[in-house]
Structures are given as C-alpha cells and as structure tokens.
Amino acid sequence: MKNNIIKLFIVSVLIVTSVFAQAQEKDYSQLTKSQILKLTYEELIDLDFPVLLSLADIVGMSTDELLQLAIVSASREEESLIDAPLSVSVVTGEMIKRSGATSIPEALRLIPGVIVREQTPGVYDVHLRGMDAPDPNGLVNWTSNSLTLVMVNNRIVYNEYQGNISWELLQISIDDIEQIEVVKGPAAALYGTNAVTGAINILTKNPNRTEGVQVGTYSMMSTPNMVNTGVSVGYNFDNPFSVRFSSHYENRKRHYVDYYMMGSQPIDANGNNFIGASGNDTIGRVGFVTQLSQRNVNIVGGPMINADVPYINNDKNAGYNYNQNERFPNPDQSLNKYSFNGHINYLKDDIDLNLMGGYSNADVMKVFAINNMTALSTDVEHNMYGQLFGTVKDVNINIDYNSGAFETLGAGSALKGRSSTLAGDVFYNWQILDNFNLKPGVSYRTSNYYGRILGSEGYDYNTFSTTPGKGDRTNSTMSGYIRADFRISKSRIIGAVRADKFQYPDKTAISPQLVYTFKPSEDILMRASYGRAYRSPFMINLFTDIDMQYEGSFPSPSLEALSNMRQYPQAAGLPSFVPSMPGITPYYNASYKGTEVGYYDVKTQKNVKPDYDLMYTDEFELGVRLKGNKNISFDGEVFCAIYKDLDVFSRVVLYTDPLVTGNAATDAATLGWYYFGDPTTLTLNPEAPGHTEFNTYTTTSFVDSKVEPVQTGATLSVFGQPSNKFNYNVFVTLQQTYINGYYKLNSYNFVDETLGTETFKHEATPSYYGGFNFDYRPVEGLNINLNGYYYGPQTLKLSSGKESIVEEVEQNLLLNSTVSYEFYDNMKFFVSARNFATGAKRQFAIADIIGESYMFGLDIDF
Numbered sequence: 001m002k003n004n005i006i007k008l009f010i011v012s013v014l015i016v017t018s019v020f021a022q023a024q025e026k027d028y029s030q031l032t033k034s035q036i037l038k039l040t041y042e043e044l045i046d047l048d049f050p051v052l053l054s055l056a057d058i059v060g061m062s063t064d065e066l067l068q069l070a071i072v073s074a075s076r077e078e079e080s081l082i083d084a085p086l087s088v089s090v091v092t093g094e095m096i097k098r099s100g101a102t103s104i105p106e107a108l109r110l111i112p113g114v115i116v117r118e119q120t121p122g123v124y125d126v127h128l129r130g131m132d133a134p135d136p137n138g139l140v141n142w143t144s145n146s147l148t149l150v151m152v153n154n155r156i157v158y159n160e161y162q163g164n165i166s167w168e169l170l171q172i173s174i175d176d177i178e179q180i181e182v183v184k185g186p187a188a189a190l191y192g193t194n195a196v197t198g199a200i201n202i203l204t205k206n207p208n209r210t211e212g213v214q215v216g217t218y219s220m221m222s223t224p225n226m227v228n229t230g231v232s233v234g235y236n237f238d239n240p241f242s243v244r245f246s247s248h249y250e251n252r253k254r255h256y257v258d259y260y261m262m263g264s265q266p267i268d269a270n271g272n273n274f275i276g277a278s279g280n281d282t283i284g285r286v287g288f289v290t291q292l293s294q295r296n297v298n299i300v301g302g303p304m305i306n307a308d309v310p311y312i313n314n315d316k317n318a319g320y321n322y323n324q325n326e327r328f329p330n331p332d333q334s335l336n337k338y339s340f341n342g343h344i345n346y347l348k349d350d351i352d353l354n355l356m357g358g359y360s361n362a363d364v365m366k367v368f369a370i371n372n373m374t375a376l377s378t379d380v381e382h383n384m385y386g387q388l389f390g391t392v393k394d395v396n397i398n399i400d401y402n403s404g405a406f407e408t409l410g411a412g413s414a415l416k417g418r419s420s421t422l423a424g425d426v427f428y429n430w431q432i433l434d435n436f437n438l439k440p441g442v443s444y445r446t447s448n449y450y451g452r453i454l455g456s457e458g459y460d461y462n463t464f465s466t467t468p469g470k471g472d473r474t475n476s477t478m479s480g481y482i483r484a485d486f487r488i489s490k491s492r493i494i495g496a497v498r499a500d501k502f503q504y505p506d507k508t509a510i511s512p513q514l515v516y517t518f519k520p521s522e523d524i525l526m527r528a529s530y531g532r533a534y535r536s537p538f539m540i541n542l543f544t545d546i547d548m549q550y551e552g553s554f555p556s557p558s559l560e561a562l563s564n565m566r567q568y569p570q571a572a573g574l575p576s577f578v579p580s581m582p583g584i585t586p587y588y589n590a591s592y593k594g595t596e597v598g599y600y601d602v603k604t605q606k607n608v609k610p611d612y613d614l615m616y617t618d619e620f621e622l623g624v625r626l627k628g629n630k631n632i633s634f635d636g637e638v639f640c641a642i643y644k645d646l647d648v649f650s651r652v653v654l655y656t657d658p659l660v661t662g663n664a665a666t667d668a669a670t671l672g673w674y675y676f677g678d679p680t681t682l683t684l685n686p687e688a689p690g691h692t693e694f695n696t697y698t699t700t701s702f703v704d705s706k707v708e709p710v711q712t713g714a715t716l717s718v719f720g721q722p723s724n725k726f727n728y729n730v731f732v733t734l735q736q737t738y739i740n741g742y743y744k745l746n747s748y749n750f751v752d753e754t755l756g757t758e759t760f761k762h763e764a765t766p767s768y769y770g771g772f773n774f775d776y777r778p779v780e781g782l783n784i785n786l787n788g789y790y791y792g793p794q795t796l797k798l799s800s801g802k803e804s805i806v807e808e809v810e811q812n813l814l815l816n817s818t819v820s821y822e823f824y825d826n827m828k829f830f831v832s833a834r835n836f837a838t839g840a841k842r843q844f845a846i847a848d849i850i851g852e853s854y855m856f857g858l859d860i861d862f
Contacts (some may be wrong), residue, residue, distance in 0.1 A: 013411065072181070072203075077429060077439075082525055082625050085494055085515045086639045087184040087198075087814075089113070089717070094197055095206070097218060097859050098785050100818030100832035101174060102228055103204065103250075105167050109771055109814075110545035112635075112717045112731035113184045116789070117809075119847035120334035120376070121226070121253040123366045128184055128197040129641075130765030134709050134739055135648055136797035136804070140262070140367060140375055140846070142649070143798065147535060149187065149195035152202045152354070154425070155387050155400045158194060160447045160475075161417060163538045169404070171339040171358030171382045173230035173248035173799070175861075176204045176216040184715075185639060186531030186619050189496035189513035192479055193536035194445065196617050197641075207234040208345045209243035210862075214244060218559075220832070220857030225253040240348035246343070252335040253484040254365070255840065255851035258288045260375040260807075262800035265289065265296060286803055292328065313753050327409055328378050331361070334848070337362035346390075353390035359383070365849050368408065375846035378409045394429040396441075417451030427481075438482040446476040447539070455545025455597065459567060473543045475535065476503040492517040500534065504542050504596050505612050509534040524625040526635075534616040537595075541612070541647065544594040561635040588630040591699040599652055599699045613645040613704050628720070636716040643709040648743065650751045653699035690691070703751055706741040709762060725777045737762035761793040789814045796845035807845035813838045826862040831855070 035798070081090060090109045101107040108114045113388050115127040125132070126145060133143040146163030149156065152172060156167050180202050187195035207214065212235065219229035227250070238430030258269070267273060294639045330336075339360035361382040367375050382406035389397060403420040427441025436786050450456045454473045481498035494515040501508045513531040520526075544589035594601040598609035623637030713735025721727040739762050744755035769791035776784045794809040815837050820830035832855050840851035 023113070034759065037475065048634070072201075077437075077785070081628055082523075083519075085492060085517050085527055086187070086529060087113070087621060087623055087639075087715075088539070089182045089184070089635075090179055092179045093174065095773075096174055096177060096180075097513055098783055098820065099773060099787050100785065100816055100817065100830065100834070100855075102222075102226075102834070102855075103167070104170065104172075104174065104177070104180070104218065107174065107177075107180065108182070109199070110729075110773055110787065111180070111182050112770065113715045113733050114182065115766065115769055115791065116420075117843040118850045119367050119844045120252075120254055120365050121224070121848070121853075122168075122228075122250065122335040122851065123364055124468045125367070125844055126165065126167070126200075127765070128182070128299075129639075129711065129733070129735065130737065131197060131641075131643065131709060131711060131762075133169050133764040133796060134643075134646065134707070134737075134762055137745060137799050138649060139799055140800070141540075143796070144368060146538065147194070147196040149191055149199040150578040151191070152198065153204055153354070153387065154191075154201065154398050155385070155389070155541060156192075156194075156423065156445075157402075159419075160421065160536075160538055161419065161449060161451075162540045163194065163535070166362075166381060166383075168335060168337050168362040168364045169360050169381055170202075171248075171341045171360045171383075171385065172204055172211075173218065173250075173339070175216050175230035175232055175248070176246050176341065178203045178205045178209075184637075185529065185621050185641075186511070186513070186533035186617060188500075188509075188511035188533035189481065189483065189498045189531060192445075192498065193477070193500050193509060193511075193534045193614075196533045196535050196615075196643075204343065204356075205232075205244065206345055207242035207343055208236055208347050211236050214862065216246075216861045218857070218861075220830075220855045222253050222832075222834075222853045222855030224851065224853055225251075226855065227251045234343075234802070240346050242345045244343045244345075247341070248337075250335060250337050252333070254332050254334045254848055255853075257290060258290045258849075260288050260846040261286055261296065261648045262373060262375060262805070263803060267293065267296065286800065286805055292374075293332070296648045327373075328365075329409070330378070333363070334365050334368075335362065337364070350393040351391070353388065353392070355386075355388050357386040367844065376848075380409060381406045395429070396427050396429065398425045399423070417449060417453070419447065419449045421445065421447040423658050435487040437485040439485075441481050443479040444477070445479075446474065449473045449539045449543075453546050453592075453705065454539060454543045454594075454707060464576070474503070474537055475537065475542065477501065487585055490519050492519070500536070502537060502614075502675050504537060507612075507614065509614055509616070513615075514749075525625045527621075527623045527625075529623075530619070532616055532618050534614045537612070538612065540594070542596045544592050545597045547589065582625070587696070589697045591697070593699060593701045595702050599701050601653075610701060610703060612647070612702060615643065615645045616649060617643045628719060631720060631722050632720040634716070635786045636714065638714040641711045643711075646705055646707040646709065646824050647702045648705045648707070648751065649700060650703045650745075651698055652701050652703065652750070654697070654750070656661075705743050705751065706757060707743065708740045709737060710740055711735060711737040711765075726775065728772070728774045730770075730772040732768065734768050735765070736767055753782075764797065766792040766794050768792045783820045785816075785818045787816050794845070805846070809842060809845045812841050812843065826860065828859040830859060832856050832857070 081088065091107060091110045095110065096107040099107070099110060101110070103122060105116055105125070105126050106118075109116045110125060113129055115130055115132075116238045119125055125143070126148070128148045132145060132146060136143060141162065144162065146158075148165070150158055150165045152170065157170065180200065182198065182200050183190075183195075184198040186197075187199045191199050208703065214232070214234035214236070216232040217230060219231070221227055229250075230246065230248040232244060232246035234242065236242040264286055267289065269287075270291070337360065339358060341358035342356065344354075344355045359382070363378065363380050365376050365378050368377050369380060381404065383402060386399060387398070387400035389399070391397075401420070401422050405416070405418045407416045423443070423445040424455050425441065425443035429752065430438040430440070432438060450472055456472050479498060480498045481496065483494065483496035486493045492515075494513070494517075496513040498511045499508055500511070511532050511534060514528070515527065515529040517525055517527040586847035591599070595610050595612040598607045600606075601608040619639060619641040621637055621639040624634070626634040644820045683754050713733060715733040717729065717731035719727070719729040738759060740759045741757045742760065743753070743757060744750045746752040746755060769789075771787065771789040773787040774785065778784065790813040791811065793811045796805070796807050797811065798805050814835050816832065816834050817836070818829045818830055818832040822828045834853045834855070835850060836852045836854075840849050842849050
C-alpha cells in the first residue's frame with residue numbers, strides 16, 4: 001500500500017510538473033510547494049525515501065502546507081510563509097473553493113486582519129485593519145477605502161478618481177485564482193503609495209501549470225436569485241508557449257429593497273405622509289424608506305423625483321437629473337457584470353514572460369458618491385486592461401495600461417467620467433553575496449481623467465455626456481526605490497526606501513522601511529518592523545471644479561432673521577422652507593474646488609491654492625510565527641499605527657448677496673463675507689429696485705487638519721491539522737482607534753482653529769473581528785466545510801451635506817457551510833448555505849439588509 005502511494009505521488013508530480021525541469025542542485029529541505037512541483041522525474045527518483053515522503057506531505061495538503069506555501073508579496077521574491085519578514089497571510093484558490101465563497105472580497109474573510117462588509121448582495125466594502133470614515137463630518141464618499149493597495153499579479157487596480165477599489169470591475173473570478181496574499185501594515189517601500197494599511201495581491205493561475213488541455217469552471221446558482229459562473233480553457237503547448245482564456249458572468253438581486261434617504265423626508269418608510277405628534281404632516285427624519293416616490297426630496301429640498309420627466313435646472317452648472325427611472329433603473333438588482341480575460345505565457349530558460357488582457361462591464365448598486373438623495377447609487381462602469389509582466393534572468397518587469405469609464409446614475413447622469421492609466425515598473429534582483437541581496441528599481445505612472453466633476457472642457461451639460469478621447473486632467477508619479485536584505489546566522493535585517501515624486505502636488509514622498517527577524521529554530525520566527533506609507537493624491541482631491549445652483553425658499557422664521565447673519569448659522573444649508581418673498585427668488589449656489597483649482601479668497605480677492613500635504617502613516621509592529629506540531633501552530637502580531645495630515649473636505653468660503661442693488665461689485669463694501677469663522681454683519685434691503693434674486697454662495701475645498709488618528713491592536717491566528725481528515729484555522733483581531741486633535745466646526749460648519757480640538761473613539765471600525773475555517777474529509781472525495789466571520793458593533797457617523805447622520809451596525813456572526821463531492825477526477829458538485837442561522841442584518845450601516853442564501857454549483861479544474 002505504501003509503495004502504491006509513493007508511485008502515485010511520483011506519477012502525479014511527473015504529469016503536472018515535468019515541463020518545469022530544473023537541472024541545478026537544490027537544498028530539498030528548504031523547497032516550497034511551487035518549487036517541488038517543478039521537479040523532474042529523474043530528480044524525484046534519486047531522492048532518499050524520507051525526503052520524498054516529506055515532499056509528498058508538502059504537496060499533499062499536510063499540516064505544514066500553510067507555512068510552506070511560496071509567497072512573493074512580502075519581499076517581492078519567492079519564499080516560504082514562515083520566513084516572510086512582514087505580517088503576511090495567504091489563502092489558496094483551492095481553500096477558497098472549499099469554503100464556498102462566491103466572490104473575491106468574500107474570500108478575504110478567510111484571512112486575519114481584513115474587515116469585509118457586504119453593502120448590497122455581491123458588492124463589498126473591504127478594509128485592512130479599518131480606519132474607514134474617520135471624519136464624522138465627511139461625506140458618504142469618504143467611507144470607501146483609499147488606504148489599501150490592491151493588485152492583480154502586481155498590477156495596481158485602484159481607481160485614481162477617488163482611490164477606492166471597484167471590486168466588481170476586476171476581470172477575474174475565483175476560478176482564475178492561484179492564491180491571494182495579504183501584507184498587513186505599511187508596504188509603500190515595496191509597492192508605492194496607497195499601501196498605507198497594507199497590500200492585497202491576487203495571483204492568477206499560470207497556463208503553464210499543467211500539460212496539455214486545461215478546462216475549468218466554478219459556477220453556482222442560488223436563492224435569492226443569483227447566477228455566478230466562471231469558465232476557462234487553456235492549453236500548454238510543447239513549445240515555450242501556453243495560453244489560458246476565461247470569462248465570468250454574475251447577476252444578483254437584492255434580498256430586501258429599501259433606500260437610506262440622506263435628507264429629512266415628508267413621508268414615512270411606506271411612502272405615506274409623515275404624521276407628527278401633533279397629528280399634522282411634518283418632516284420626518286433621515287433614514288430608510290421601502291419605496292421611492294415623487295414625495296421624496298433631496299437633501300436641499302430640491303425637486304421631487306419625477307418618474308417620467310427629468311428635471312434639469314436652468315443653470316447648466318447644476319445639470320442634475322432627478323428622473324427616478326434613470327437614477328434607479330433596476331431597484332431590485334444589486335449587481336450585473338460580465339468580464340473576459342486572456343493570458344499568454346512564454347517560459348524558456350531564464351525568461352518567464354506573461355501577456356494578459358481583459359475587459360469588464362458592471363451595473364452595480366453601492367455606496368460610493370453622494371447623490372443628494374440616497375446613500376445608494378446605481379453605477380455603470382466598464383474597464384479594459386493590458387499587462388506585460390515577468391522576469392528576464394534577474395530583471396523583473398511590469399507594464400500595464402488601463403482604460404475605462406463610469407457613470408454614477410444615482411447622482412444624475414451628469415456625473416460621468418473617462419480614464420486611462422499607463423504604468424511601468426522594473427527592478428533588478430541582485431544577489432551580491434549568498435547572504436546579501438539588493439533590489440533597486442524604478443517605476444512610472446500617469447493617469448488621465450475626463451469628467452464633469454473635474455471641470456473638464458467640452459462637457460455637454462444638455463446631454464450629460466463627455467467627449468471621447470484623452471482626459472484633460474493628468475497626474476504622473478516618478479518613483480525610485482531600493483531594498484537591501486542581509487542575513488547573518490539566525491538574524492535577518494531588511495532596509496528599504498522609496499521616493500515618489502508627484503506632478504501634483506509638486507512634492508516628493510519618502511517612504512522608509514526597516515525590518516528585523518530572528519529565527520532561533522526552524523519552527524520559530526520573531527519579527528519587528530517599522531514602516532511609513534503615503535496615500536497618493538487623487539483626481540477628486542486635486543481637480544474637483546464644480547458649481548451647482550439650487551432654487552429654494554427663504555428660511556424660516558422670517559426674512560428679518562437674515563438682517564444679522566450671526567442669527568442664521570445655517571444660511572448655506574436652507575434647512576427649512578417658507579414661501580418665497582414676492583418678486584425675489586432665493587438660490588443656493590455651491591462650489592467644490594480641488595487643491596490645484598483653488599478657491600476665491602474673499603478677503604484678498606485672489607484665487608488661493610491650499611497647501612496640500614499628503615496623508616501618511618507611521619506603524620510599528622512586533623510578531624511571531626510558531627510552527628508547532630500537527631495539532632496547533634500560531635501566527636500573531638501587535639501593531640500601532642499613527643496617521644498624520646488627514647485632509648478634510650470642509651467649507652472655506654460663505655458669501656451672501658446683500659440685496660442692495662443686486663450688483664455684487666457695486667456693493668462690495670457691504671457684502672457679507674464668511675471665511676474660517678469670521679462672519680460680519682449683513683444689512684438687507686429686499687425692496688431694492690430691480691433686484692429679483694437672493695443668492696447664497698458656499699465654497700468647499702480640501703483642507704489640511706491637525707487630526708491624527710491612532711490605531712493599536714493585535715491579531716492572533718491558530719491553525720493545525722490534528723488528522724489527515726481535518727484541519728482548522730481560527731483568528732481574531734482586537735483593536736481600538738482614537739481620533740486625536742479633531743478640528744471643531746463653528747455654527748457655519750467651517751473649520752475654526754480658535755475653537756480648539758477634541759479626542760474621541762473612532763466607532764466606524766469594529767473593535768473586534770475575526771473568523772474560523774474548519775475543513776473535514778470523512779471519506780475519499782467528500783469534503784465538509786464550516787466557516788464563519790464575525791465583527792463587533794459599529795457606529796457610522798457622517799454628513800449628508802446638510803444633516804448629520806448616525807447609524808448603528810449591530811454585532812454579527814456570519815455562518816457558511818459547504819459540502820462538496822468529487823464524483824470524478826477534479827470534478828466536484830457542491831451545495832452551500834451562506835449567512836444562515838444568525839438572521840438578516842445590515843453589515844454596512846446605510847446599505848442593504850443581507851439575508852441568507854442557498855446554492856448549488858459545479859467545480860471543475862483539470
């Protein structure tokens with residue numbers, strides 16, 4: 001029996017990996033799984049029997065496999081997980097499939113230190129260690145994660161419009177994944193800006209991994225309505241070329257249809273008149289409604305939704321579309337996407353090059369852009385890319401191009417944009433001595449954006465469309481970096497530094513990193529690290545240039561209240577409404593200006609460009625990995641991160657017409673100027689001859705603040721394989737975040753340094769979260785998986801632009817179970833229950849209730 005097992009192992013390794021023959025001698029005791037799979041038959045047959053058995057254990061999903069997995073993200077070179085110098089976790093494609101995960105973000109719940117919340121079915125909010133929505137006076141836009149670098153085969157995929165990740169636009173599916181590696185903590189010295197809380201690197205299957213024809217699918221259907229299918233086909237030729245093509249289609253319905261209204265509504269959750277305690281119609285609170293109707297109003301009390309006719313303000317700078325059918329064309333749908341991906345590999349001698357390309361298109365309902373009405377927006381997006389990456393001897397290269405477009409229908413079809421990005425990175429892996437390695441490198445990245453909110457020239461305000469072609473807002477980054485790795489005895493010292501020079505702002509960010517590891521035995525690794533990482537400037541921060549006008553009514557209680565603007569602290573918000581004064585129409589004009597556009601300083605009567613400092617973090621971390629026996633192993637760390645130069649999107653100017661002659665230039669001496677909490681008395685003369693308008697103007701821009709969030713915490717992961725039939729992983733993160741030096745706003749909602757600052761606990765990030773994954777194989781071919789994800793209570797605080805919003809998320813435990821049966825070689829049928837037993841809850845405060853679902857599917861991979 002033992003001989004048959006050995007023979008079977010040898011034959012299987014030969015079939016899978018003989019094409020990857022390597023002639024040089026190897027230290028077999030240090031080989032990773034991927035290196036073992038490249039051994040030839042001749043090399044295997046010459047091995048001693050104990051060595052062969054140990055290699056079989058590694059390949060055959062033994063207890064030690066997790067620590068022996070080859071990873072590249074921690075050092076940009078292949079090494080075993082136990083030797084990784086940073087806090088790194090990895091999950092393989094096979095582990096993801098056994099868990100029954102339906103998407104890449106859901107698969108990240110299997111990794112310690114990752115916060116994953118489902119906004120609408122299939123649409124996710126993902127953070128490493130949190131730090132989401134740190135500004136309770138920020139808009140809903142700033143809940144999206146702009147601090148984590150996400151890559152596919154080292155290709156950066158974040159959206160440079162606002163720095164968020166559009167997970168639905170990834171051209172790959174679970175069927176394409178070889179493994180996902182997550183580096184927690186600052187990783188800018190390795191990968192560049194935006195790796196502030198860490199980096200997520202998704203590595204796809206290489207078509208040269210097997211011989212001959214390759215066929216795969218990971219497809220499923222579920223109730224409530226969900227269809228999710230990924231299929232692939234490939235071929236490894238006898239020559240150096242191999243190819244693989246894949247496609248993905250996904251359609252999901254919402255489990256419960258409702259909308260969080262950003263402004264107070266005159267109707268209740270069922271669309272009926274809101275009746276107050278007095279028995280009269282009144283204005284209700286912000287909150288959820290189960291249906292949209294013409295009685296819904298936007299946050300400034302503007303035109304109600306009309307299901308048939310779009311509303312277009314006479315002022316083309318407003319250009320908002322309030323057509324209900326266009327804003328929410330499919331209220332019961334959360335996600336509809338399709339994508340294609342192709343991969344060609346060339347492998348010969350010291351050359352390993354890959355050419356990849358793909359296209360994706362998605363209609364998605366998610367929390368992204370403030371739309372003056374609801375937290376959810378219906379977005380239409382598409383993206384295409386091309387990438388060349390690989391190694392030529394010791395030189396690593398990556399060149400990629402991305403192009404796409406987005407339309408946030410929820411903000412009116414006026415909010416459209418087009419983008420293109422070209423990036424290149426090359427570094428040299430220079431092994432100077434056996435124990436000393438240098439990696440010098442350079443990179444370049446340039447992005448072009450074109451859209452209405454960026455003030456692009458040629459935007460058609462009548463058709464709400466952009467002109468195809470090159471973007472007219474550009475930002476480029478030139479970078480250089482070097483990493484030194486020195487090993488002596490049981491110690492390892494790594495030092496790295498990276499310089500990123502931006503076109504806008506004209507500044508250079510220096511990101512250092514220092515790591516020390518000590519390995520007293522083969523089974524223990526202790527590590528200490530310090531790193532700094534910057535967040536890059538985004539298009540919306542730099543180039544926002546938009547002016548809007550809303551027709552309103554005079555605020556109550558009366559016009560007399562306007563005689564002294566100090567008595568009207570909410571002039572720019574128009575919070576309540578009474579009939580307009582005959583012959584005079586009030587308008588609310590709002591301007592939003594990026595730091596490179598600047599704003600008009602009413603005191604100096606000059607245009608001002610704020611001094612924009614880049615946000616960054618300094619983090620310190622201690623960690624240990626302990627490879628115990630088959631029953632139990634540990635991986636844990638403690639960390640402290642200090643964030644600095646957090647920018648805020650705040651009002652900087654408030655100006656109101658004096659209503660004297662209606663000519664602002666003539667009446668400059670009597671204008672009411674508002675600038676950083678310095679209001680002056682305003683005298684009104686509403687009966688001035690010829691005056692027909694009353695205008696309030698506000699300007700909002702990005703302002704540097706003294707805010708310094710501080711986050712401390714610890715993560716522990718315990719895993720093992722007590723028997724050949726059972727393995728487990730249990731992990732938890734405990735952390736707390738405080739916002740120090742938070743600016744105070746005056747009654748006009750301006751940053752006012754004279755009011756001092758305050759410190760408070762940041763409650764939008766859970767103080768505890770984690771998960772578990774149990775895998776049981778009672779008989780050959782049958783696999784039973786139970787996994788769970790849990791998080792503590794959270795409180796989301798933000799602004800709608802007019803009102804403060806406070807919404808709670810209660811603690812939650814998400815339970816999932818998947819049973820799969822291999823009915824033929826590499827062909828599995830599975831059934832799965834997702835989010836069962838614990839009830840339907842909101843995972844993201846102002847988004848959807850996520851209910852349970854039950855599905856069946858097919859997994860083929862050969």
